[in-house]
Amino acid sequence: xxxxxxxxxxxxxxxxxxxxxxxxxxxxxxxxxxxxxxxxxxxxxxxxxxxxxxxxxxxxxxxxxxxxxxxxxxxxxxxxxxxxxxxxxxxxxxxxxxxxxxxxxxxxxxxxxxxxxxxxxxxxxxxxxxxxxxxxxxxxxxxxxxxxxxxxxxxxxxx
Amino acid sequence: xxxxxxxxxxxxxxxxxxxxxxxxxxxxxxxxxxxxxxxxxxxxxxxxxxxxxxxxxxxxxxxxxxxxxxxxxxxxxxxxxxxxxxxxxxxxxxxxxxxxxxxxxxxxxxxxxxxxxxxxxxxxxxxxxxxxxxxxxxxxxxxxxxxxxxxxxxxxxxxxxxxxxxxxxxxxxxxxxxxxxxxxxxxxxxxxxxxxxxxxxxxxxxxxxxxxxxxxxxxxxxxxxxxxxxxxxxxxxxxxxxxxxxxxxxxxxxxxxxxxxxxxxxxxxxxxxxxxxxxxxxxxxxxxxxxxxxxxxxxxxxxxxxxxxxxxxxxxxxxxxxxxxxxxxxxxxxxxxxxxxxxxxxxxxxxxxxxxxxxxxxxxxxxxxxxxxxxxxxxxxxxxxxxxxxxxxxxxxxxxxxxxxxxxxxxxxxxxxxxxxxxxxxxxxxxxxxxxxxxxxxxxxxxxx
Ligand SMILES: Cc1cc2nc3c(=O)[nH]c(=O)nc-3n(C[C@H](O)[C@H](O)[C@H](O)COP(=O)(O)O)c2cc1C
Ligand code: SF4
Ligand code: FES
Numbered sequence: 387x388x389x390x391x392x393x394x395x396x397x398x399x400x401x402x403x404x405x406x407x408x409x410x411x412x413x414x415x416x417x418x419x420x421x422x423x424x425x426x427x428x429x430x431x432x433x434x435x436x437x438x439x440x441x442x443x444x445x446x447x448x449x450x451x452x453x454x455x456x457x458x459x460x461x462x463x464x465x466x467x468x469x470x471x472x473x474x475x476x477x478x479x480x481x482x483x484x485x486x487x488x489x490x491x492x493x494x495x496x497x498x499x500x501x502x503x504x505x506x507x508x509x510x511x512x513x514x515x516x517x518x519x520x521x522x523x524x525x526x527x528x529x530x531x532x533x534x535x536x537x538x539x540x541x542x543x544x545x
Numbered sequence: 546x547x548x549x550x551x552x553x554x555x556x557x558x559x560x561x562x563x564x565x566x567x568x569x570x571x572x573x574x575x576x577x578x579x580x581x582x583x584x585x586x587x588x589x590x591x592x593x594x595x596x597x598x599x600x601x602x603x604x605x606x607x608x609x610x611x612x613x614x615x616x617x618x619x620x621x622x623x624x625x626x627x628x629x630x631x632x633x634x635x636x637x638x639x640x641x642x643x644x645x646x647x648x649x650x651x652x653x654x655x656x657x658x659x660x661x662x663x664x665x666x667x668x669x670x671x672x673x674x675x676x677x678x679x680x681x682x683x684x685x686x687x688x689x690x691x692x693x694x695x696x697x698x699x700x701x702x703x704x705x706x707x708x709x710x711x712x713x714x715x716x717x718x719x720x721x722x723x724x725x726x727x728x729x730x731x732x733x734x735x736x737x738x739x740x741x742x743x744x745x746x747x748x749x750x751x752x753x754x755x756x757x758x759x760x761x762x763x764x765x766x767x768x769x770x771x772x773x774x775x776x777x778x779x780x781x782x783x784x785x786x787x788x789x790x791x792x793x794x795x796x797x798x799x800x801x802x803x804x805x806x807x808x809x810x811x812x813x814x815x816x817x818x819x820x821x822x823x824x825x826x827x828x829x830x831x832x833x834x835x836x837x838x839x840x841x842x843x844x845x846x847x848x849x850x851x852x853x854x855x856x857x858x859x860x861x862x863x864x865x866x867x868x869x870x871x872x873x874x875x876x877x878x879x880x881x882x883x884x885x886x887x888x889x890x891x892x893x894x895x896x897x898x899x900x901x902x903x904x905x906x907x908x909x910x911x912x913x914x915x916x917x918x919x920x921x922x923x924x925x926x927x928x929x930x931x932x933x934x935x936x937x938x939x940x941x942x943x944x945x946x947x948x949x950x951x952x953x954x955x956x957x958x959x960x961x962x963x964x965x966x967x968x969x970x971x972x973x974x975x976x977x978x979x980x981x982x983x984x985x986x987x988x989x990x991x992x993x994x
Binding site: 443450479515 | 630632
């Protein structure tokens with residue numbers, strides 16, 4: 387199967403590539419991988435090959451990058467990606483409780499996806515909101531000063 | 546705190562919608578750019594920054610004017626503003642970018658003009674989704690108003706600035722790792738020398754890498770002059786600084802202060818003291834990589850020089866407060882987990898040393914530590930320090946490990962001798978539970994696959 391961006395994403399890709407000098411198109415690889423992940427939810431080998439054509443680099447160059455950076459999912463994840471910060475300042479303010487609660491509530495362990503593919507639970511490192519811990523990201527939204535009740539409300543609020 | 550001393554944050558706290566360029570301009574925004582481009586020579590801008598004594602706010606505290614003067618005499622040159630902000634306990638750049646993006650853009654324009662740069666990027670960590678969008682909008686507005694692009698304000702100066710997102714790797718904050726990442730590679734830091742960015746940086750060209758807060762300070766220096774800027778802070782640490790308080794403190798948050806404040810006053814007067822009026826046990830004063838301080842070491846000012854004398858570092862100004870319920874083995878285990886996960890894997894002492902430290906600490910924490918483990922930990926530290934490509938090996942690797950062990954040795958020994966935590970039973974320490982829980986699960990995303 388060959389993948390291709392939607393016309394809209396294609397246009398955004400071109401804007402991104404124009405930000406770099408033409409001889410250094412390869413610099414666009416991270417923003418383009420983000421775009422690919424938005425389009426398809428994760429980065430497949432096909433997606434890597436497609437991004438490679440856009441920046442005129444060998445697919446292995448893209449694979450090298452995609453496999454290094456933690457934000458790129460190499461396999462499909464749930465509709466909602468929940469990432470709880472577990473670095474020291476958040477650990478001091480009780481992120482352990484939040485993680486445990488989420489595990490129990492979603493009935494999965496960290497790193498897993500619920501069988502209905504709605505939720506993926508992950509731990510993440512410092513999100514630069516340490517004064518408002520515990521914190522978590524749900525897809526692109528940051529929630530801060532979390533309590534267990536708030537976590538319930540947030541989960542209930544997601545369709 | 547005297548609000549008139551808050552030179553960086555006052556605007557964004559008092560003026561609503563400052564992120565909109567029209568509001569920003571109404572309040573005098575971009576006048577400095579106009580003044581500098583039309584009335585100052587690039588050398589004059591460099592001189593103002595040098596004279597101001599401004600030191601970089603990205604962690605190392607290197608004088609900004611001096612950094613600029615080291616640029617190799619070649620063109621093109623590039624600018625990278627470092628907004629990777631991944632140092633745990635640091636959240637100042639987020640607040641600045643959220644609250645006052647145009648101030649940072651002004652700083653970037655002035656830096657570019659001063660150094661003959663026509664293309665620059667702000668490297669923003671990937672998790673800052675909204676900030677990246679907002680910054681893209683801010684740049685677009687600046688282009689529309691003619692502050693970016695070709696022939697800016699009719700002065701003949703051209704400049705393009707763009708955002709560049711990261712994707713969740715801490716090491717992209719290290720300046721040469723950032724450059725590799727921007728070029729589209731794995732962010733393996735480069736060997737210095739020869740790869741000092743000022744000599745051989747982005748695409749092999751002379752490059753300036755400066756922190757977000759540094760950029761905002763540059764705008765202030767050019768707006769008000771070096772002498773005005775020096776009127777804040779001390780000779781060693783001019784201007785104001787953004788200090789972040791987090792952990793077990795009553796009033797966590799970001800505070801703009803002068804470095805004359807002592808760490809004790811920062812925690813007790815500004816932060817309201819320890820949460821629940823518990824006893825203070827330990828403080829990490831400058832981002833998690835900085836060596837830890839004990840409660841009797843707090844009468845030190847937040848100046849870069851004084852911090853160094855106290856055996857720690859001012860770093861990013863992020864202060865972590867820990868109360869008496871914290872097990873130091875536990876806390877260090879958390880830090881070592883971070884170090885293990887974020888080592889880029891390029892050089893052996895760091896790639897192998899971090900997991901080794903982490904494993905030994907886990908063993909001690911679980912009550913299976915051996916007498917010789919403490920010496921072994923220090924020995925591993927010794928063998929990492931100075932033997933790695935970048936400073937990551939030391940911070941957050943060696944420095945926290947060594948300082949925790951040296952300053953809280955009895956706690957480590959008790960763990961080993963009594964085969965258990967002596968601070969609190971498992972069920973009462975969230976921090977401890979957190980680590981115990983983590984053992985069984987595959988949280989370490991394969992880094993070197
Ligand atoms: C492991 C490591 C991580 C770093 N992370 C950051 C960061 O997130 N943000 C930052 O501005 N500087 C970071 N730095 C410091 C940069 O290498 C560089 O010194 C700084 O961006 C220079 O800017 P300044 O002179 O304005 O401080 C890091 C350094 C190291 C060794
Ligand atoms: S010290 Fe660690 S982080 Fe730095 S280059 Fe070596 S392996 Fe990478
Ligand atoms: S430690 Fe959780 S946001 Fe910084």
